[in-house]
Amino acid sequence: MSVIYIMVPLAFVLAGGAVWAFIRAASGGQYDDLDTPAVRMLLDEEPASRTAPQQIRR
Amino acid sequence: MSALSPAATSPPSASVAPASHISPAQTSTQVECTHCRLPMSIVAGNSGPHFCCNGCETAHAVITSCGLDGYYALRDRLEASAASADHAPRRYSEFDDPTFRKLYCREAPDGLVQTELLLEGVHCVACVWLVERLPRVNSAVLESTLDLRRCSVRLTFDPRVGPLSRIAADLDALGYPPHPARRAAQRxxxxxxxxxxxxxxxxxxxxxxxxxxxxxxxxxxxxxxxxxxxxxxxxxxxxxxxxxxxxxxxxxxxxxxxxxxxxxxxxxxxxxxxxxxxxxxxxxxxxxxxxxxxxxxxxxxxxxxxxxxxxxxxxxxxFASDALELLFNLAGSTAHRVGADGACVDVPTESLHVGETVEVRAGETIPADGVVLLGNSKVDCSILTGESRPLTVNIGDSVAAGSVNLQSVLRVTVVATGESTRIGKLLRMVEDAQARRAPIVRxxxxxxxxxxxxxxxxxxxxxxxxxxxxxxxxxxxxxxxxxxxxxxxxxxxxxxxxTVAVGLAARCGILIKGGEILELLARPGERGTIVLDKTGTMTEGVLSVARWTGPASVLELAGALCRTSSHPVSKAVVRHLNVAPRMKVAHSHEHRGMGLEGTVIEETSPHEWRVLLGHAEFLGTQNVAIPPDLAFEADRCAANGLSPLFVAVDGVCAGLAEMGDRIRPDTAAAVRRFRAFGWSVRVLSGDREEVVRHVASEAGISPQDALGGICPEAKLNIVRELTSKGRTVMIGDGVNDAAALAAASVGVAVRGGAEASLAAADVSLTSDGLLPVVELLEGAxxxxxxxxxxxxxxxxxxxxxxxxxxxxxxxxxxxxxxxxxxxxxxxxxxxxxxxFRPSPRAMRGQTSPGRPNTRGALV
Known part of the structure; x- marks a missing residue:
C-alpha cells in the first residue's frame, strides 16, 4: 500500500496540469462567449467551405 | 425566405428574384411581383397575385398558409412611412476615416486589421450562420466571429483588398446594421x-x-x-x-x-x-x-x-450591462462634413472640429453644437430640455447637439464639439452625480x-x-x-x-444593472418619492392627435391631404388615422408656417373636395369662419397646452384636431399603484407649466406636486434634496433627466431614452409606459x-x-x-x-428593434 505515497503526489501533479490547462484556455479567451459555440455546432459546415478561403485562414 | 424576417422589409429580398427572370414579353403590362415587388411583365388581363419566380411564389404561399398575410400590409405601411424620410442605403464611408480607424480598429503587423462591430437585429442561430459566412460575401473579410449574447462581431479583414465601409454596407444589406463598439477599454x-x-x-x-x-x-x-x-x-x-x-x-x-x-x-x-x-x-x-x-x-x-x-x-x-451597452452604441455617431468643394463626406462625430460645416438631414441627430448656416427646419429638443413642442430654427439660430432635425436639410457651422457641447456638459454632470451617490448597503x-x-x-x-x-x-x-x-x-x-430576479426581469423587458437596486425598490421607506418626467414617460413623447372633434369622414380627408406633407403635424395626423388611403390628392400646397391646402378626390366617385388645414389665422386668411362651438373647444385645448388644428372642407370649418403630446393610457393606473405601494408621486418636467399641470391632473397628481419649466440643473437639485430626505426613484428618458437619474436612489430610464440616461440609470425599460415600473416594484x-x-x-x-x-x-x-x-x-x-413573471404583454417588448436577445439570461 505504500504506493499511495507516490500516487497522491502524482494525482496532485495531474490535477495541477488540468488546472494549468484550464487557466491557459480561460486567459486565451476560450470561455469569453459561452452562448454562441453552443449553437454554432448546429450549423453544417458545407463541403465547399473547406476549399480556398478557409484553408488560407487556418 | 429571408423576407419573413422583419429586417428584410426595407430592401425586399432582392436576392430572391434573379434579374434573369424578368423577360420582356410581347403583349405584356408591367406589374410588381406580389412578394418581392421587383418589376415584371405579365400577359395583359391576367389578374391575381403575380410572381417573378418560383421562390417568391413559394414564399408567398408559405406566408399566407401560416395566416401571416398581414405581413404584406405591414410592409406597405412601413415603407410608406419610411419613404417620407428618404432612405438611400447608407454608405458607411465614415468607417474608412482615419479617426475611426484609430478609435475602433487594431492593426496587426501583417497588415490585417481587426475590429469589433455591434450589430442590430441579431437574434438566433441563423444570424450566426449568416454573419459568419461574411468572408464569402466580401473577399476582404478573412474571419468573422459572432458573439450572440453581446450581439457583436469580431472581424479580421485586409484593407488592401477592400475597405471597411464596404464590409459594413454588406452587413447592413444582410439585415444587420453595424455600429462601432465604443468604450473598448472598459470592455x-x-x-x-x-x-x-x-x-x-x-x-x-x-x-x-x-x-x-x-x-x-x-x-x-x-x-x-x-x-x-x-x-x-x-x-x-x-x-x-x-x-x-x-x-x-x-x-x-x-x-x-x-x-x-x-x-x-x-x-x-x-x-x-x-x-x-x-x-x-x-x-x-x-x-x-x-x-x-x-x-x-x-x-x-x-x-x-x-x-x-x-x-x-x-x-x-x-448580461444587463451588455444589453445596455448595445443600446448605448446604437446611437448614431456619424456626421456629414461639408468639404471645401461643397461635397458631403461621412465622418465619425469624434473627428469634427470647431468652424467646420456639417449637413444634418431630416430625421438625423445634430452631431455638435452649432449655428444654422443654411436652411430652416423644425428641431426636436425634447431630449435636452423636455419640451415636447418642436422649435423652428432659421439661418443664424443656434442648435444643440443631441436634438433631432425633423423637417428639412440644415447646414450647421460647428461651434462646440464633444465634451464642450451642452449635452457633453450634462454628461459630466451625470458622472459627477454618480460619483457623489452613497453606495447601497445591502x-x-x-x-x-x-x-x-x-x-x-x-x-x-x-x-x-x-x-x-x-x-x-x-x-x-x-x-x-x-x-x-x-x-x-x-x-x-x-x-x-x-440573479434569478434580474434574469427574469430581463425577459420582461426590464434591464437591471445591479441586483441591490431591487432591495431599495421593495419598500418606499420613510418619505419615499417617485419622481416622474413628463415627456416620453407619462406621455408618448411624440406629437400626436390627442383628441378629434368632428365627423370621421373629415378626418379621413385631412389624413389624405396630410400624406403629401412631411411636416410633423401632418405626420401625426397620418399616424392617428392609420388606415390605407382611399382618396387621391389632386393638388396640394403647403403654406409655410401656416397650413396646408389641397384638393382631394375619392377614387370611386368623381367628387372633389377642397380641404384646408391650419390654425385659426390661416383659415381666416382663406375666408373660412370658425363656428363658435369649435372656437370654444379650441380655447379649452389651448388652456391645456395643446395646439388646435382646424380642418375646413369646401369652405366650411368642420373639424378640430387637438395636437399635443398624448398621455399614455396606463399612466393614471400606474400612479394609483405607486401610491398603493406607499410612494408619493411627483412630476418634474422641462416642458411648459400649463402642459405639465394638465398632464399631471389627468394622471391624478395634484398640481402642486407637478413642476414645469425646470432646467436639468434645477431638476438635479430638487432630486438631490428629495434624496437627502428619503428614498427616491426617478423615472425619465431624456438627457435632461440623466443627471437626476444618477442622483436619485434609483434611476429608471424608460424606453427609447437617450444614451446618457441609459448610462446614468440603474434600470432601463425596453417596453413603453409606466406599467413595467409597477411590475418592477412588485417584483422587488x-x-x-x-x-x-x-x-x-x-x-x-x-x-x-x-x-x-x-x-x-x-x-x-x-x-x-x-x-x-x-x-x-x-x-x-x-x-x-x-x-418576475414574464407575461405575454411584457414579452411584446422583446420584439422591438435593436433589443438584444435574452436567451441564456439564467446562467
Missing part, C-alpha cells in the same frame, strides 16, 4: 475580470474536489481504522491544497472584508472571512501538531460554493454585523465553557463553531435570488420575500450547527453535511422563486 477590462473570476472558480473547485477525496479516506479511516502514516499524508496533502485555496481564490473574501473594515463598516464577508481564515490557521496548527479534527473540506467547499454564487451574479450583471451586509457579533459571542461562550476542561479542547470547539456557522447559505442566498417585493425566507432557513441551520458546536457534538463529518445542506436549501428556494 477589455471587464473581459479580463471575467476570466480572472473563472480561473479562481476553477482553482477553488479543483482544491475542494481533491480535498473531498482525501477526506473520504480520512472519514473511512475514522470508522475502519487507518494507518498512521497514511493519515498524516492525507492531512498534510489536504492542508497544502486548502492553503492554496485560501491564498488564491479565497482572497476575494479577505479583500472584501478588509475593504469593509477599512471603511469602518461590516459586511457579510467579514464573518465569512473570519470563519475561513481562523479555521484555516487553526487547521494548519492541528496538521503540524498532528492531532485533532480538521475542517479543510468544509472550508474549501465553502469557498467554492460562495464563488459560484458570485460568478453567477457577475455573469448576470454582465440587506445581507446589514445582517453581517449582527452575525459577526453573534458568532464572536458564541465562540467566546464556547471558550469559557470548555476552558476548565482543557484549553486545547476549548480552542478546538471554538474553531469548529466558527467554521460550521460560517454564513454560507446567507452569502449564497442574496446573490442567487438577485416578491424578491425580498424570497430573500427573507432563505436567510431565515440558513440562519436556522447555523443555529443548529452553533448549538451542536457549543455542546461539543460537532465533528468534521457533521459540519461537512450541515454546511452544504444549508447552501442547497438556499439554492433550491432561490431557483424556485418567480419574482
Amino acid at each position: 477589455d477590462a471587464r473581459r479580463a475580470e471575467d476570466r480572472q473570476m473563472l480561473v479562481k472558480l476553477a482553482v477553488a473547485g479543483a482544491c475542494a474536489g481533491n480535498i473531498m477525496l482525501l477526506f473520504f479516506a480520512l472519514y473511512a479511516g475514522m470508522f475502519e481504522g487507518i494507518e498512521g502514516g497514511f493519515q498524516q499524508l492525507f492531512r498534510w496533502a489536504a492542508m497544502i491544497l486548502n492553503t492554496i485555496c485560501l491564498a488564491w481564490p479565497g482572497l476575494v473574501f479577505a479583500r472584501s472584508a478588509l475593504g469593509a473594515l477599512r471603511a469602518r463598516t461590516i459586511n457579510l464577508d467579514v464573518p465569512i472571512a473570519m470563519g475561513l481564515y481562523l479555521g484555516g490557521a487553526w487547521g494548519i496548527w492541528k496538521t503540524i501538531t498532528g492531532e485533532g479534527d480538521l475542517y479543510f473540506d468544509s472550508i474549501s467547499a465553502l469557498i467554492f460554493f460562495l464563488l459560484i454564487g458570485r460568478y453567477v451574479q457577475q455573469r448576470q450583471q454582465r 440587506l445581507a451586509d446589514r445582517w453581517g454585523a449582527w452575525l459577526l457579533y453573534g458568532l464572536l459571542l458564541l465562540a467566546a461562550a464556547t471558550l469559557i465553557f470548555w476552558w476548565p476542561i482543557s484549553p486545547t479542547l476549548a480552542f478546538d470547539r471554538a474553531a469548529a463553531l466558527l467554521i460550521a456557522t460560517c454564513p454560507c447559505g446567507l452569502g449564497l442566498a442574496t446573490p442567487l435570488a438577485m 417585493r416578491r424578491l425580498m420575500w424570497t430573500i427573507y425566507l432563505t436567510i431565515t432557513t440558513s440562519l436556522l441551520y447555523n443555529l443548529v450547527a452553533a448549538s451542536l458546536a457549543l455542546l461539543g457534538y460537532i465533528s468534521p463529518l457533521l459540519a461537512a453535511i450541515i454546511m452544504p445542506a444549508s447552501s442547497l436549501t438556499a439554492v433550491a428556494i432561490c431557483m424556485k422563486s418567480r419574482p
Whole structure:
C-alpha cells in the first residue's frame, strides 16, 4: 500500500496540469462567449467551405 | 425566405428574384411581383397575385398558409412611412476615416486589421450562420466571429483588398446594421475580470474536489481504522491544497472584508472571512501538531460554493450591462462634413472640429453644437430640455447637439464639439452625480454585523465553557463553531435570488444593472418619492392627435391631404388615422408656417373636395369662419397646452384636431399603484407649466406636486434634496433627466431614452409606459420575500450547527453535511422563486428593434 505515497503526489501533479490547462484556455479567451459555440455546432459546415478561403485562414 | 424576417422589409429580398427572370414579353403590362415587388411583365388581363419566380411564389404561399398575410400590409405601411424620410442605403464611408480607424480598429503587423462591430437585429442561430459566412460575401473579410449574447462581431479583414465601409454596407444589406463598439477599454477590462473570476472558480473547485477525496479516506479511516502514516499524508496533502485555496481564490473574501473594515463598516464577508481564515490557521496548527479534527473540506467547499454564487451574479450583471451597452452604441455617431468643394463626406462625430460645416438631414441627430448656416427646419429638443413642442430654427439660430432635425436639410457651422457641447456638459454632470451617490448597503451586509457579533459571542461562550476542561479542547470547539456557522447559505442566498430576479426581469423587458437596486425598490421607506418626467414617460413623447372633434369622414380627408406633407403635424395626423388611403390628392400646397391646402378626390366617385388645414389665422386668411362651438373647444385645448388644428372642407370649418403630446393610457393606473405601494408621486418636467399641470391632473397628481419649466440643473437639485430626505426613484428618458437619474436612489430610464440616461440609470425599460415600473416594484417585493425566507432557513441551520458546536457534538463529518445542506436549501428556494413573471404583454417588448436577445439570461 505504500504506493499511495507516490500516487497522491502524482494525482496532485495531474490535477495541477488540468488546472494549468484550464487557466491557459480561460486567459486565451476560450470561455469569453459561452452562448454562441453552443449553437454554432448546429450549423453544417458545407463541403465547399473547406476549399480556398478557409484553408488560407487556418 | 429571408423576407419573413422583419429586417428584410426595407430592401425586399432582392436576392430572391434573379434579374434573369424578368423577360420582356410581347403583349405584356408591367406589374410588381406580389412578394418581392421587383418589376415584371405579365400577359395583359391576367389578374391575381403575380410572381417573378418560383421562390417568391413559394414564399408567398408559405406566408399566407401560416395566416401571416398581414405581413404584406405591414410592409406597405412601413415603407410608406419610411419613404417620407428618404432612405438611400447608407454608405458607411465614415468607417474608412482615419479617426475611426484609430478609435475602433487594431492593426496587426501583417497588415490585417481587426475590429469589433455591434450589430442590430441579431437574434438566433441563423444570424450566426449568416454573419459568419461574411468572408464569402466580401473577399476582404478573412474571419468573422459572432458573439450572440453581446450581439457583436469580431472581424479580421485586409484593407488592401477592400475597405471597411464596404464590409459594413454588406452587413447592413444582410439585415444587420453595424455600429462601432465604443468604450473598448472598459470592455477589455471587464473581459479580463471575467476570466480572472473563472480561473479562481476553477482553482477553488479543483482544491475542494481533491480535498473531498482525501477526506473520504480520512472519514473511512475514522470508522475502519487507518494507518498512521497514511493519515498524516492525507492531512498534510489536504492542508497544502486548502492553503492554496485560501491564498488564491479565497482572497476575494479577505479583500472584501478588509475593504469593509477599512471603511469602518461590516459586511457579510467579514464573518465569512473570519470563519475561513481562523479555521484555516487553526487547521494548519492541528496538521503540524498532528492531532485533532480538521475542517479543510468544509472550508474549501465553502469557498467554492460562495464563488459560484458570485460568478453567477457577475455573469448576470454582465448580461444587463451588455444589453445596455448595445443600446448605448446604437446611437448614431456619424456626421456629414461639408468639404471645401461643397461635397458631403461621412465622418465619425469624434473627428469634427470647431468652424467646420456639417449637413444634418431630416430625421438625423445634430452631431455638435452649432449655428444654422443654411436652411430652416423644425428641431426636436425634447431630449435636452423636455419640451415636447418642436422649435423652428432659421439661418443664424443656434442648435444643440443631441436634438433631432425633423423637417428639412440644415447646414450647421460647428461651434462646440464633444465634451464642450451642452449635452457633453450634462454628461459630466451625470458622472459627477454618480460619483457623489452613497453606495447601497445591502440587506445581507446589514445582517453581517449582527452575525459577526453573534458568532464572536458564541465562540467566546464556547471558550469559557470548555476552558476548565482543557484549553486545547476549548480552542478546538471554538474553531469548529466558527467554521460550521460560517454564513454560507446567507452569502449564497442574496446573490442567487438577485440573479434569478434580474434574469427574469430581463425577459420582461426590464434591464437591471445591479441586483441591490431591487432591495431599495421593495419598500418606499420613510418619505419615499417617485419622481416622474413628463415627456416620453407619462406621455408618448411624440406629437400626436390627442383628441378629434368632428365627423370621421373629415378626418379621413385631412389624413389624405396630410400624406403629401412631411411636416410633423401632418405626420401625426397620418399616424392617428392609420388606415390605407382611399382618396387621391389632386393638388396640394403647403403654406409655410401656416397650413396646408389641397384638393382631394375619392377614387370611386368623381367628387372633389377642397380641404384646408391650419390654425385659426390661416383659415381666416382663406375666408373660412370658425363656428363658435369649435372656437370654444379650441380655447379649452389651448388652456391645456395643446395646439388646435382646424380642418375646413369646401369652405366650411368642420373639424378640430387637438395636437399635443398624448398621455399614455396606463399612466393614471400606474400612479394609483405607486401610491398603493406607499410612494408619493411627483412630476418634474422641462416642458411648459400649463402642459405639465394638465398632464399631471389627468394622471391624478395634484398640481402642486407637478413642476414645469425646470432646467436639468434645477431638476438635479430638487432630486438631490428629495434624496437627502428619503428614498427616491426617478423615472425619465431624456438627457435632461440623466443627471437626476444618477442622483436619485434609483434611476429608471424608460424606453427609447437617450444614451446618457441609459448610462446614468440603474434600470432601463425596453417596453413603453409606466406599467413595467409597477411590475418592477412588485417584483422587488416578491424578491425580498424570497430573500427573507432563505436567510431565515440558513440562519436556522447555523443555529443548529452553533448549538451542536457549543455542546461539543460537532465533528468534521457533521459540519461537512450541515454546511452544504444549508447552501442547497438556499439554492433550491432561490431557483424556485418567480419574482418576475414574464407575461405575454411584457414579452411584446422583446420584439422591438435593436433589443438584444435574452436567451441564456439564467446562467
